[in-house]
Amino acid sequence: MIIQVKNLEKYYRTDEVQTIALNKLSFEVKEGEFVAIMGPSGCGKSTLLNIVGLLDEVDAGSFVFKGQEVAHYSERQRARLRKHNIGFVFQSFNLIDELTVYENVELPLIYTGVKPSQRRLQVEAVLEKMQITHRRNHFPQQLSGGQQQRVAVARAVVHNPKLILADEPTGNLDSSNGNEVMQLLTELNKAGTTIIMVTHSEHDAQYSHRVIRMLDGHKVTENIMA
């Protein structure tokens, strides 16, 4: 089991109001699984993804990542765990505009302390795999949306993480580019990477093994895909 979440709670507070984003949510993800999380806007999908991605803190409940209870980890501990184990793919790509394709993809390797010569090998390999080697010296704004998302996926996988978290990865893409990205994710999953994907798209959800549906911070249903 890579992820075990039990009675997870998360609140957002503004000056006077407290909103419950996750309400006693429990679920598990096995290693090598491809799980899609669906639900209407505001149901807590992204919050869940941020917590699972160790970006956000938990207010209550248990979160076991690779056998370790991490619910009360400090920001520093979470950052260390995150950089070695998790890759992110966002709807809006979130590439750094001031860095080239190559440099964007290289970034996770820098943070995990990989030596430059090794970095070069890994980056070149993943660029080739994503078929964007010819764009290696371009800046994000010089690429199409599909190309940018490929770069984002390349960046997410370059350091071989155990888990990829994808937040509506095709949300900003046309269907053809969207399908390409889903193909990429599926291939990565087949190669052994666990994937959790938040999506509004039933079409994209079909690529997953299991769909968790949420409403108001609860898990409503859980369907195994055919």
Next chain:
Amino acid sequence: MIRNYFIIAWRNLSRNKVYSLINILGLAIGMAVTMLIGLWIYDEITYNDYFTKSERIAQVYQTQTFNGKKGTGPAIPRPLEAAMREDYGNNFNHIVMSSWQQTYYLQNGDKNLRRDGHAWQNGAIDMFGFEIIKGDRNGLEDPNSIMLSENTAEELFGDADPIGKVIKVNSEHDMMVTAIFRNIPENNTFDEVEFMVPWQHYADTNEWIANALQHWGNNSFQMFVEIKEGKTMEEVSQLIGPVKYEKAEGEKEYDPVMFLHPMKDWYLRGDFENGENIGGRIENLWLFGTIGLFVLLLACINFMNLSTARSEKRAKEVGIRKTLGSERPQLVRQFLAESLFIVMLSYLLAMIMVQLSIPSFNELSGKTVEIPWGEPVFWICCLSFILITAFLAGSYPALYLSSFNPVTVLKGTFKAGRYASLPRKVLVVTQFSISVALIIGTLVVMKQIDHSKNRPVGYNKEGLIQIPVFSKDFEGKYDLMHEAFLRSGGAVAMSGSMSPVTSVWSNRSGWTWEGKQEGFQEDFAWVEVTHEYPSSMGLIFTDGRDFSREFASDSNAVILNETAVRYMGIKDPVGKLIRDEDTGEEAQEPMKIIGVVKDMVMQSAYKPVKQTLFVFSKEGNINYYNLRLNPEKSVKENLELIEQTFKTHFPALPFQFEFVDENYALKFRAEERIASLAAVFTVLAIFISCLGLFGLASFVAEQRTKEIGIRKVLGASVSNLWLMLSREFLLLVMLSLLIAIPIAYYIMQNWITKFDYRTNISWWIFISAGLGAIFLTIFTISFQAVRAASGNPVKSLRDE
């Protein structure tokens, strides 16, 4: 990683050219100012570094008490030498008696030069470490020897070997050149010394010096010492403290205390008040050091403000980096590396600015500083300076930017909070408070200098020249020259005096008069003059009459200034006598007061005029001819006529003269230099602040583009929008005024009390500083505000 930081920094810089320019230019100016000030300070603190034994060299000083008030100075009596050698000699490697700086005529054949130098004992050569490049190191032991600087030797002898040659000194003494010393470089106490003559020669050829050998009350000499290794200045000072008190019976009433004034303090800590050292030039070091730091701080504030103002643009990157596993310290390092990068670029620009501005800076400051490229300490300082600046400018933005929560920023909902701009506002207020305080400070300094310059001097200094007449050739020729100069038509009046018009060379005590209070310890400025002095100077008589050749008794006449009358507490002074307290054989004849003149400013223009006795010079003790130029002729014509006359009578002597008004202006030179430098730095400080304001205004205008568009659609005019955008900055600047004005008033009020003759701090200074700051603010931000307000609302709304 580092490479990655610098890549990002460089790309951010090149993509945001206006911000980059503001940042780099502002920092470069700030750093250039700080570097120039650093060079200036370095030059000041290395004054006298030429002397390798400077840690152990001192000058003997004396504190005496007159009427309960302590006065301190370097003038010591001649018998001190013997007492020091006999009783305390084992504390010193050298005890050197010295004259004050002397101006001599040095003649070899038809070459006659007027040069400055010293008469001192032979130990001076070893003590001060003068480099003898030719001849005998002990060359001052023979009383008829002279040592010349390389330059002087070359001017007198050309390529010929000067050693062993005899030159005529002051047209009177034949002296043999025994050594040539290496030219003394600038920036030390003796950098004007072009010749050295033996103390013995000086003492033997001046009767008054010979007479002073047993006279403890005649403080007319200097003494330099080198203490032995292992001794401290303090302990030796303690030892020699009572020497004069113990030896000089007649001086006990003045409670003389001798002490060592260490060479390292001569230049920077040369002022004494009530027997205590109260600093001196060191104050200017603090002043400029503070200005330098403030200017640098202003530039760093710009960097901080612009970096944090643009935080929303950098937020996404922070979020992504954190998501990818960057820890906060890594981000802090990244932003610090960025500021280091920008500071390094600014430093390069600053170095260019410094190199280019050094000639003007030297002219303004009266220095000859240069960048010490070859000194390792310079590079260490530069490196530290870069690191400190980068840290100062970069630490707040680094901490602020690295604190962003990745979840919020990547959601795209990040907006800096309501109070996010508060630190920026505080920094802008700090910046303008400093700038306004600098403006006020500079205005007060300038007003004080102006006030002193316009002080009534009590005589007419325009069209007046003085000719130094130190040479024996002039002896007994005053009347002849007086007639000759007047006849030449180049001068309408002439007088002779012992001191130059803008200085007093002698002080005397030991006088009594009718009504003098018991125990009153008098001390007068003593100026020996010829009959024509008051009239040629244009002194204004308030009582009595001028000297007159018609009264033979005027050889014992004295004219007082008004301060002397008050000081002596004498009523109806004219006709009264001033007598020598000494009633023995050597007593001077009584002097009859024949007139009182308005105070004549001869010494410091910042201090009250000292009680002065203008005494008729019976013994021809004349060192200067003072000539009033003929107002009906041009200055050039007058000078030609005077020179012709001079050359007719003294063909072998160089004709040299000084304009009295120029000499008087020299009294303000140090303060004027300080004021000019402060003014330049203030202008640059204001420029840096405005640069920052300009950047912030453009940021605010950019941030509020949508709001401006909506307001325009709803009917707002350009002036409405201008006011909206400008109001906040104006309020901040006004707040700065409220902070700066009382602080500046307090500091400058304190500063100005050090001048006895001082101006008041007028209200207009604050009004003009305030209006100036407000005007500059409006000017700076209006450009951005009007540009934003005149934009097409359709475009700005579509952009959204």
